[in-house]
Amino acid sequence: MPTVTLATPEFITFLAGCKKISDDNFQQNNPHSLAAPAFRSDEGKRYVKVVRNTSAYCFIDKTNGDVLKAASWKSPAKHARGNIFDEHNGLKHMGPYGPAYLRG
Numbered sequence: 001m002p003t004v005t006l007a008t009p010e011f012i013t014f015l016a017g018c019k020k021i022s023d024d025n026f027q028q029n030n031p032h033s034l035a036a037p038a039f040r041s042d043e044g045k046r047y048v049k050v051v052r053n054t055s056a057y058c059f060i061d062k063t064n065g066d067v068l069k070a071a072s073w074k075s076p077a078k079h080a081r082g083n084i085f086d087e088h089n090g091l092k093h094m095g096p097y098g099p100a101y102l103r104g
Contacts, residue, residue: 004062006043010084011060014067015041015050017091022052025096047076057098060084069099 004011023036039057042049047068048060056070058081065083067090068076081099082090093100 004048004060004065004084006041006048008084010065010089011041011048014060014084014090015039017089018050018052018057018094021091021094022096052097055097058094060090065090067094067099069101 002008019039022039026033026036037053040051042051043062046062048062049070050057050060056073058070059068059076060066061068061076061080065085066080067082067084068079069081071077079102081093081102082088084090086092
């Protein structure tokens with residue numbers, strides 16, 4: 001698997017998909033508001049952090065493309081919720097506020 005960077009095509013489409021999921025939810029629940037949540041990505045040594053407004057939305061493992069739920073602002077949870085290189089582009093378990101919880 002290739003190393004993930006901010007310019008990796010799969011990451012770009014993943015980020016656009018996350019924004020669409022969030023924007024669709026925002027428009028449905030806030031039809032009169034104009035400002036949809038803003039997304040940005042910060043590249044670190046091991047992970048790319050995806051930020052929605054001022055919250056950590058998710059992390060992407062740069063070594064393999066795994067999508068990880070944010071455990072805190074600085075660190076991801078342990079188990080992957082998808083992969084940006086899979087057939088769903090890592091979006092199968094994404095919600096408007098981040099990856100879904102694991103079902104036990």
